[in-house]
Amino acid sequence: MNWQEEDLKYIWHPCSQMKDYETLPPIVIERGEGINLYDVNGKCYKDVISSWWCNLLGHCNPRINAAVKKQIDSLEHVIFANFSHKPAITLCQELAKVVPEGLCKFNFADNGSAAIEMALKMSFQYHYQTGNPQKKRFMALSDAYHGETLGALAVGGVDLYSELYKPLLLDVIRIDGPDCFRCPYGKCRDNCCCECFQKAEEAFERYADETAAIIVEPLLQGSAGMKVYPPLYLKKLRELCDTYNVHLIADEIATGYGRTGKMFAFNHAGVSPDIMCLSKGLTGGYMPMAIAVTTQKIYDAFYDDYLKGKAFMHSHTYAGNPLACSAAIEVLRILKDENIIEKANEKAVYFNKIIKEKFLPLENVGEVRSIGLINAIELVKDKNTKEPLDYRKRTGYQIYKKALEKGVILRPLGDVIYFNPPLIIEKNDMDFVTDIALECTKEILNIV
Numbered sequence: 001m002n003w004q005e006e007d008l009k010y011i012w013h014p015c016s017q018m019k020d021y022e023t024l025p026p027i028v029i030e031r032g033e034g035i036n037l038y039d040v041n042g043k044c045y046k047d048v049i050s051s052w053w054c055n056l057l058g059h060c061n062p063r064i065n066a067a068v069k070k071q072i073d074s075l076e077h078v079i080f081a082n083f084s085h086k087p088a089i090t091l092c093q094e095l096a097k098v099v100p101e102g103l104c105k106f107n108f109a110d111n112g113s114a115a116i117e118m119a120l121k122m123s124f125q126y127h128y129q130t131g132n133p134q135k136k137r138f139m140a141l142s143d144a145y146h147g148e149t150l151g152a153l154a155v156g157g158v159d160l161y162s163e164l165y166k167p168l169l170l171d172v173i174r175i176d177g178p179d180c181f182r183c184p185y186g187k188c189r190d191n192c193c194c195e196c197f198q199k200a201e202e203a204f205e206r207y208a209d210e211t212a213a214i215i216v217e218p219l220l221q222g223s224a225g226m227k228v229y230p231p232l233y234l235k236k237l238r239e240l241c242d243t244y245n246v247h248l249i250a251d252e253i254a255t256g257y258g259r260t261g262k263m264f265a266f267n268h269a270g271v272s273p274d275i276m277c278l279s280k281g282l283t284g285g286y287m288p289m290a291i292a293v294t295t296q297k298i299y300d301a302f303y304d305d306y307l308k309g310k311a312f313m314h315s316h317t318y319a320g321n322p323l324a325c326s327a328a329i330e331v332l333r334i335l336k337d338e339n340i341i342e343k344a345n346e347k348a349v350y351f352n353k354i355i356k357e358k359f360l361p362l363e364n365v366g367e368v369r370s371i372g373l374i375n376a377i378e379l380v381k382d383k384n385t386k387e388p389l390d391y392r393k394r395t396g397y398q399i400y401k402k403a404l405e406k407g408v409i410l411r412p413l414g415d416v417i418y419f420n421p422p423l424i425i426e427k428n429d430m431d432f433v434t435d436i437a438l439e440c441t442k443e444i445l446n447i448v
């Protein structure tokens with residue numbers, strides 16, 4: 001059977017111009033092990049993007065496999081309204097120990113965007129039920145990404161995904177967020193005072209009265225090209241939100257679970273959000289599941305006699321799926337038993353060092369930025385002016401195709417090449433994937 005032909009006969013792939021598949025047909029994967037994926041012809045691909053950032057502990061991790069297999073023989077799924085099960089309860093007990101202080105009530109969904117929708121609705125309804133019905137708008141940062149359902153898309157600020165749909169979207173208050181590589185204040189992210197925070201202050205002065213919440217991707221704006229900004233920004237935002245009675249929603253869907261070197265990105269700032277959204281690493285990349293976790297204070301604003309109509313009427317059929325919960329419990333156990341984050345941080349030092357050594361000398365590399373094991377290489381036309389490459393040349397995409405031939409999955413964000421590997425990646429693979437990425441970059445950019 002020609003699996004690629006059969007695929008194209010039926011399947012419309014996500015986030016793809018299907019015409020591109022004429023020259024780069026889908027790669028049909030048969031099995032995975034660790035950071036390796038093997039296609040139907042036995043060719044190996046190094047998954048250094050963690051299969052869209054969700055695979056945390058390697059493909060077919062023996063411990064997670066065992067946990068899910070065990071669960072499937074007792075209960076696959078049950079309605080989650082008025083019913084519960086041990087895996088969900090155990091998961092929350094364990095998560096409660098590691099989430100930022102004050103977060104204690106867990107509401108389940110089945111994908112990241114749905115958790116964002118929940119957070120937005122929850123915030124609006126909280127204010128509505130606590131005497132501030134005029135708070136019905138949201139603030140978000142430039143270049144933000146929060147998912148692709150309509151509410152999530154509205155708070156997002158990456159035009160590639162949202163521009164076309166603007167007529168359908170909520171009117172969101174957009175704040176110019178941190179842009180450390182091209183800082184308009186001429187500062188450097190390692191020692192600035194977040195001069196750019198002034199934009200947030202201005203927006204709050206003007207719009208806080210009508211604002212329910214501000215949503216941020218803490219420290220790392222992933223889809224924007226792995227843009228990294230300092231924890232001080234979050235600290236300042238916490239204060240501002242408290243002053244103006246605006247919720248702080250942390251979208252930790254990509255940054256949670258050790259990706260930034262701590263369990264959650266907010267841990268770097270030493271403050272807590274009012275609502276935190278989790279998905280991706282939550283199940284180790286095994287099952288679609290997401291959680292919006294919030295405070296007792298928000299929870300209490302919904303707690304009343306039924307006829308008061310204050311309940312949070314939000315549901316997803318697969319909320320709290322037991323198989324997903326069993327995977328998620330095992331992920332937390334592995335992180336702890338095997339000191340995964342600590343070890344990842346040691347490896348991150350090495351990874352960043354070799355990436356800088358290999359890429360910084362190239363004339364087209366504007367910046368190498370990193371947080372945790374995530375490293376991004378921004379390609380530019382001119383190192384000095386930081387002028388971007390002509391996006392129509394699709395340089396990143398050409399590098400992606402080249403690297404695939406050589407067995408490495410890069411999938412750049414525009415012309416930003418990045419690595420976001422499973423936390424269990426080893427040194428020999430770091431050497432290999434960075435060598436291939438360098439080779440392909442030089443080849444496509446004609447650098448000798």
Ligand SMILES: *Cc1c(COP(=O)(O)O)cnc(C)c1O
Binds near residue numbers: 217254
């Ligand atoms: C992936 C992602 C989402 C959306 O999650 P989905 O499960 O793809 O809907 C939202 N926010 C961030 C920061 C993400 O990386």
